Amino acid sequence: MKRILSGIQPTADSLHLGNYLGAVQQWVALQDGNDAFYCIVDLHALTIETEPQAMRKRTLAAAAQLIALGLDPKRCTLFVQSQVPQHNQLGWVMECITGFGEASRMTQFKDKSQKSGSDRTVVGLFTYPMLQAADILLYQANQVPVGEDQRQHIELTRDLAQRFNAKYGDVFTVPDAHIIKGAAKINDLQDPNAKMSKSAASNAGVIDILDSAEINAKKIKSAVTDTGKEIKFDEKNKPGISNLLSIHSALSGKKISEIESEFEGKGYGDFKGAVAEVVTSYFEPVRKRAQELLSDESALQEILDEGGAKARIVAGETLNRVYDALGLVPRITNQR
Ligand code: TRP
8 A cells, every 4th residue: 555645734714625626635535545644734834923723723624624525534644743743853854964055945935935034034934845854754655645836845855865765774765746637726716817825815716615605606706707708618818717617627527528518608607606506515515514523622633633643653663763774872761
């Protein structure tokens, strides 16, 4: 069985449609036939200053939504990064084998630090990719399902694994990026040339999974569309309609061409109504299930505790091998 690892930051109150179709849907598919570990990376989220209340709420909400969307804690290991101290421990080792210049070339760091200026950029943002490498290497992951924007971080992870193995002996599995393509590219409803993202200037073009059917139907009906009146997939000239077609197709399972012919001769209004129906009927049960899970926080925390316990066993084994390979003197008793 292949070992899979991926992570998601708890940085928003709700996951959005882009998260689901761009990543989580793949995670759900990959839990069968693989040994999958999915991590809510709260330590990474600390690189953005967050109210403690919000951090706790978002971490639990992420867990509830992942389960409601189909991750089954019996078929995969779902856990919270901060509950597995080996992530920080291996993170330090990764920092000690990463070049300063190498880290400085990470485009996500460059983008984010440019936006906020060097005085307001925290060091954690700089070392973020090394912690991410630790997340992956601790579990000896073969594959890391991520979006295109994470490719460089996975490349770095591979380099670090190979560097360590060459110098200290074969400890790490060198992981492959499993870049999620296809229906994955869901754009903002108000700005259909930009990816749907929680950091969009306005929330009007983002479908949040925990929002009510009314709110989401309204957002879809107010989606920016293109001039003309045909329902046709044409990303260049009709980005708005194409985006809605992609969303419909991904959730209804119908081919784009089928949907096009279904709406031949009909207007944008009818089509948007149908997309709203597809989206809200898909996510209504998910939202209810997530809310149910959130109504019993201790039960949810227990699920995460169990995932954390499983994760610590695997992570602990890898870390022991790493420390040993590095020549760190082991403790000879575990009693204290
Ligand atoms: N950096 C990833 C993102 O922003 C999140 C992440 C952290 C991750 N650790 C990971 C993804 C390990 C995959 C594997 O999406």
